[in-house]
Each structure stands twice: as structure tokens, then as C-alpha cells.
Amino acid sequence: MKYTTILRLFAPAQEELVLADAMRTAGLTTAADSLTRIALVLAERGMWVGAYAHIENEFIDTDPTKVKKARAVCLEAGNAVMRREGFLEAGFEPGAEIYHAAFLALSRAGAVPDGRCLARAAVGVFDSDPLMCSDVIRSEGRSPFTYESADKLIGPDTPAAVAARKAARAMAAASRVQEHGDEEWYEAAELMVGAAWHGSVAAELPPLHGLTEFQDFFETVMERVLDVGP
Structure with missing residues (x-):
């Protein structure tokens, strides 16, 4: 070559x-x-x-x-x-760590008055398929990571910051869904759609902007019903 x-x-x-x-x-x-x-x-x-x-x-x-x-x-x-690099030869470890970074970015975006760039970049690393997101968010990386800090997030009351905190909490909720079967698979996927929705709003973009498969999932599977969460 x-x-x-x-x-x-x-x-x-x-x-x-x-x-x-x-x-x-x-x-x-x-x-x-x-x-x-x-x-x-x-x-x-x-x-x-x-x-x-x-x-x-x-x-x-x-x-x-x-x-x-x-x-x-x-x-x-x-x-x-x-x-x-310490990764398994197959699996979701790298993706899980990328999502850890996205969560940290959304958490920081929720703590400042204007975290639009962080929110936009965080949503940008989500897999195009919500069901794949469901697998990745519930997987472990090389080192222990907790999403529990999402419950303690505080920050300004600006629309962007509030939306970023909601996105981080949705990711945390998705990570806690058990891996039992299709029902849980879809449950976590719906939460990741919520994370993408709020992340888009935090970036001051239309909800699910540019995320075609998320839009399809929201309309066909979720029937356009979103639990916005706290």
C-alpha cells in the first residue's frame, strides 16, 4: 500500500x-x-x-x-x-469512556451561564442510533466511573444551564437501567433520547437537531412523548 x-x-x-x-x-x-x-x-x-x-x-x-x-x-x-491501551479487544469500553466525557461536559455546561459549546460537543459524540447508545451508556470503561454526581448538580437558572443539567441527569438515569432484556434496552434508549433532546436545547439548537435516528425513534417508538425529568 x-x-x-x-x-x-x-x-x-x-x-x-x-x-x-x-x-x-x-x-x-x-x-x-x-x-x-x-x-x-x-x-x-x-x-x-x-x-x-x-x-x-x-x-x-x-x-x-x-x-x-x-x-x-x-x-x-x-x-x-x-x-x-488496556481495552478489551471487543466491546463498548471505549464508547463508555467517551460517554463519561460527554457527561462531564454536560455537567460543566449546567454549572455555567453559557455552556453552549460544551453541550453541542457533548451531544455530538452520541451514537447515531439510540439503541446503540443504550448499550454504550450501560457499559463500563477501564476504570470505575459514577454518574451519581448528576443528582447533586447545581447551577444558574438560565435555560441553557437548566437543559444541560437535565441532559446529564438523563444520561445518569440511562446508565442505571439494568441489562435484562428488550424492555430495559428500550428504556435506556428513551432516556438517551431525552439526554440528546435537552443537550440540543442547552446548545440552543432545535431539539434533536441533526439527529435523524433520534428523531425517528422519538416519533415512532416514543410516539412523541418525552419525560422531561426534573
């Missing part, structure tokens, strides 16, 4: 980097640095996935044996990246 092709395969998610920058500006430096590291790690693993896809497209018809060997090599290389 050409060196320039490989460089293009290394593509950190801009949503995570934007959130990290917003958190760093707000003084959440340690969390921002951790989030940046996660974004780079996921990009490194993604580079190996992309490399395999490139080889498969190039040789699947002419050299399937090479493709099979490349798959094994690229898969192991990607898994090695995750092991190096």
Missing part, C-alpha cells in the same frame, strides 16, 4: 476531538486529554480495519489467499492496539 493511502486511513473522529477541545477550554484538562487519547487509539485500530478493506477490494478476485492472510494480520494488529 502507498504511504499516502495509509495516512488517509488514520482518521480520528472529529466529534471526539471537538469535545476534547471544548472540555480543555472549559478547564477539564485531564478528561480532555484522556478523550483525545481514546480518539487516537480508535483511529489507529480503524487504520488496520481500513487496510484490510483496501487489500480485500484489490485482491479478492485474484488472490483470495492473500486476502485471508491479510485479514488475520490486520485483525490481530487492531486487537493489539486495544490491548496496549
